[in-house]
């Protein structure tokens with residue numbers, strides 16, 4: 001199956017939710033700016049996602065091969081053990097909103113625009129997840145992202161981008177020489193059917209991470225992946 005582009009993703013967040021997240025009080029001078037920015041963003045926004053169904057052609061000790069492209073990670077290898085296909089993906093707020101944010105020279109406005117782009121990224125990510133669930137009956141699934149674990153370094157982004165064809169051309173997401181994704185409000189990874197609720201954070205000892213989604217389990221690697 002060729003890569004699939006999802007570029008008709010609704011983006012209509014309520015102002016009240018954004019104002020609450022930004023702690024902007026009703027009637028304050030910033031409230032007018034925030035409301036104006038949100039209305040502008042709704043006109044411009046084209047959040048997007050790209051994915052494909054990738055057959056797992058080979059499973060080694062600490063690598064898997066999908067569509068002829070090898071990925072090197074023991075954790076990924078073990079997580080993909082029970083399945084024969086996976087869903088590599090990229091979700092992004094879109095180049096349109098990214099350029100719009102960059103054009104906001106005022107520090108506060110730029111900060112607000114960044115928060116709006118975060119919401120657009122969440123819209124793309126959630127839309128893709130619902131699409132996969134409904135299309136492939138992926139009731140329970142987990143995901144892994146290159147660079148989130150020492151076991152699966154950021155350099156594997158190159159392989160992921162290759163597997164997805166030409167993301168720069170299809171959804172406007174570029175991989176920089178330092179392997180950062182542009183727009184920065186973009187996520188990438190491999191989603192797979194899983195009865196276990198695997199989270200990268202379970203294997204990540206990073207302290208005080210505000211994005212942590214699961215507690216660090218010091219014994220998990222030894223128990224499940226070694």
Ligand code: SF4
Pocket residue numbers: 148200201204205206209210211212213
């Ligand atoms: S704890 Fe933070 S840095 Fe570590 S995997 Fe989770 S989100 Fe990423």
